[in-house]
Amino acid sequence: MEGEHAATRLEMLAGSSLFGGLDRPAMTEILAAARERWVAGGDALFREGEPAERFCVVVEGRLKLTQVGLDGHEVILRFVGPGEAAAVLAIFEGTDYPLTAWAVGPASVLEWQREALQALLQRHPALAVNTVRLLSERLREVQERFRELATERVAQRIARALLRLVRQAGRKVKGGVLIDMSLSRQNLAELTGTTLFTVSRVLSEWESQGILESARERVTITNPHALVAIAEDLPGASGEEKGKGKR
């Protein structure tokens, strides 16, 4: 990792919220402690239950963070894109990864060993503060999703999930916004705590209402406004919900 590559990596890190506000020398030092690693699509970077030894930041590609219950049912906690971090808790000794990180496609990540990261955190308070910020945001998001799962009905949750994905991986195309990643019905189900059947039914319905277009592992939102209306439970949606609140 040197020359142009290193420069590119620096750019990337500088842009990520985790390293924002750090000066050049600090960044160079931090970067020097990292190791770059490629993973093939479908491979796991690390698995739930393994001792957590490495912390990582995505350079290219996308990770899928999942947890699986004892009955084998999987849940997607989050997708992680370039510049974002995973496995922050690898900083601490004696912990296991609480989730599995899959490479969705071929992906490249920067990895830090626990000890190195601990040292960096002590030496660069700004890095520590950024880490706290990152975790706060993650926490906020999961709590939010927890509330949704507990209080909202399926369609609403799917709408929200789609809107989040648009924010994370939306790409303007003619006729709407494409969620630019491989996204199966099963994935959406695991994100929203439902089944692929239900997701399929809901998407079909929305497609017939012109809210989105879906193909194999691909979703394009053509009417984001309607989707927001569903997510927020406003009376705007065309396929009007009559039975209002749940519970």
Added chain:
Amino acid sequence: MEGEHAATRLEMLAGSSLFGGLDRPAMTEILAAARERWVAGGDALFREGEPAERFCVVVEGRLKLTQVGLDGHEVILRFVGPGEAAAVLAIFEGTDYPLTAWAVGPASVLEWQREALQALLQRHPALAVNTVRLLSERLREVQERFRELATERVAQRIARALLRLVRQAGRKVKGGVLIDMSLSRQNLAELTGTTLFTVSRVLSEWESQGILESARERVTITNPHALVAIAEDLPGASGEEKGKGKR
């Protein structure tokens, strides 16, 4: 806040995971920046949506952290007891509290203003690292509960909630472990994403099986082992579940 009181507070803070590993002078400095505040039971320390300006640690009593959906349905994210922190994200400017903190009974908390806390974090890297640890643990727990909510059925979730509460507020009494706090069916429902009716039915069932004893806002576990069996979906539970997995 001085004299014996201050000494007591120091003890308390020293014991809390957030301030562990800090030396005496640092602790004194940190403590000096705090302000103690009493809240009456049922009052809110801060509310969801307000600008987050203060960070706090519970000294006495217990807080209930809740979120409410647009339809008014409340969810309990967590109970916070002595030595534990709430509203870590108050460290950052421009954020709002993502949840409301209610005092369950009369409670006393130490509060830090944002600026003071930021300065402390910069000056005491160990404090920053502790904060990261705290957040990591919280994140892990919420993610875990998210998975439960998405994949497990009600009885299982209630069992887990009770076991967690035992860990947080369990007190050995003759005949079992009492969850030493005011805990209504409604509370349990809001913790597990169900309704008070369903909770009531489940508890009644368990009571008839001798797994626990329940009174008004009070639960005593008499057979923790059976509860664990239910939580882990082992075949041990007396009131055997026949329809196994969900989904």
Added chain:
DNA sequence: CACCCTCATTGCGCCAGCGCAAAGACAGCC
């Protein structure tokens, strides 16, 4: 081009758990 494999759709039946209502049980208070 034909085959295969994975993903998606749709109909149908069913049940866990919600929602409401009505009644009962405590605890606190005057």
Added chain:
DNA sequence: GGCTGTCTTTGCGCTGGCGCAATGAGGGTG
């Protein structure tokens, strides 16, 4: 002690969405 308000229990009916099975639709590969 009687009253009131909150918390709890339980019956009953209903339905959202699960679960399965069968079929269809692409995309990739040799």
